[in-house]
Amino acid sequence: MCIHTNLAPQAKPRIINKTNPNTQGDYMLGTKKYGRLCNFTLAAALLIGVAAAPAVAQSFPDEPITVVVAWPAGGGHDTVTRLVTEHLSQELSTSVVVTNVPGAAGANGVRQVEEADADGYTLGVLGVHATAQSYMNANATDLINLDPLAVINIEPAALAVRRDTGIDSFEAFLEYAHNQPGGIINGNDSPGGFSFLNAAFIESYFEIELTKVPYQGYAPTVAALVSGEVMSTTLPVPMLADLHDSETIQILGVAATERHFRVPEVPTFAEMGYDYVMTDYVMVFGPRGIEDERRATLETALLAAMEQEAFQERGRAMGLMLSPGGAEAAVELMRSMDDLIYPVMQDADLVSTRER
Structure with missing residues (x-):
């Protein structure tokens, strides 16, 4: 199984003439x-x-802008969004407020943005979960009703275990899983969320069975791993790197074509002989139908915010693989991910609501 994402060339943003x-x-x-x-x-x-x-x-804009995060505070999407909006408010000279609307593996928050007025004052962030939910949840948003504005980052998935499990390599993980089907208790988000998909795809690709325990987002999943409620997790690298450094957990493999700069000692699955690549992304979007000049204003401001040196430095310190891109890149990324993830979902028997 190989899921790759490539950004299209960045669209050149239009500059709005504000001459009085x-x-x-x-x-x-x-x-x-x-x-x-x-x-x-x-x-x-x-x-x-x-x-x-x-x-x-x-x-x-002449009033505050709201950015909806479809996951609880403290998770991956929430952390990235708050970093971006801090710098976006400087570019737009107005307040940018983050609000968390969790539930239904991200579907609730995405739908709230979809149903908002297309005036540019309500935006949201999404990732792979939105694509998956469109095939798993009858009430989820059809991606055609969304207006992608900018890509922030692209993060590979990882597989990690608690040190006290005695599992010290991916081969040992597979051996344990094959000998005791369902014996490994894995923490992940709700069905359709990225870490759930990663767990399900690992089950399908490596022909193993995990006991998948759902949590409402990344932060409670990490807490469950630390407390010992679960043995393993399938979160992105930035959520696990500090725990890996402290030797509370061990990251067994990274689902990318290259090693992650934050944990360079951890091999990729490809290095271990497995063609397994799985990445998530965070992009900013709005409801479909935002007026062109407002879309251009937002895109230009988002790109400028992500070009700020302070944003770049803090993002790297957080372990983020920043991949800034404009609206054209966001549209292409969403389209390519839809093409790539659908057949994998079919193989894992996860398509339940509609087919392409």
């Missing part, structure tokens, strides 16, 4: 032509008022 057209000359009163000048001045004012109306209406 409301300029006028001075007028002298108190002359013999006072009456005519008054009439002229009144007419000019009326014309200027008419001309100014569209400019005021087009001022965007």
Whole structure:
């Protein structure tokens, strides 16, 4: 099984001209032509008022923007979103507020954005979960109703175990799983979430059976792993790197074509002889139908925010594989992931709501 994602060339964002057209000359009163000048001045004012109306209406943004995260606070998507919005607010000169709307493996939050007014003031973030949910949940959003704006990062999945399990390699993991079907208790998110998909795909590809225990997002999954409620987990690398460093857990393998810079000592599955690559991503989107100039404003600001040195430094310190891209790249990534993940979901018997 091999799931790869490649970003398309970044679309060149359009720059909105914010030049104020409301300029006028001075007028002298108190002359013999006072009456005519008054009439002229009144007419000019009326014309200027008419001309100014569209400019005021087009001022965007002039109120706070809300970004919906479809997972609880403290998880991967939440952490990335808060990092981006901090810098986005500087670019847009307005408040950008993050709100968490968890539930249904991310479907609730995505649907809230889908149903919002397409005015650019309500955005969201999504990943692979949105693609999966569209085939698993009858109430999930059809991706055609969303407007991708920018890609933030692309993260490979990983497989990790607690050190006290005695499993010290991926081969030992497979041996344990084959000898005791269902004996490995794995922590993951709800059906359709990325770590659930990673666990299900590992089961399908390696022909093993795990006991998958669902949690509402990455943060509670990590807590369950630390407390010993579960033996293993299938989260992305950034959520596990610190625990790996402290030797609380051991990351057995990374589902990428190259090793992750945060844990360079951990081999990829490809290095171990298995063609298994599985990546998640975080992108910003809005409801379909946002007016073109507002979309361009948002895209330009998002790209500028992600170009800031402070954003880059903090993202790397957090272990994120940043992959900034504009709307064109986001559309292509969503399309390619849909093409790649659907047959894998079919093989894992996860397509239950609709077929392509």
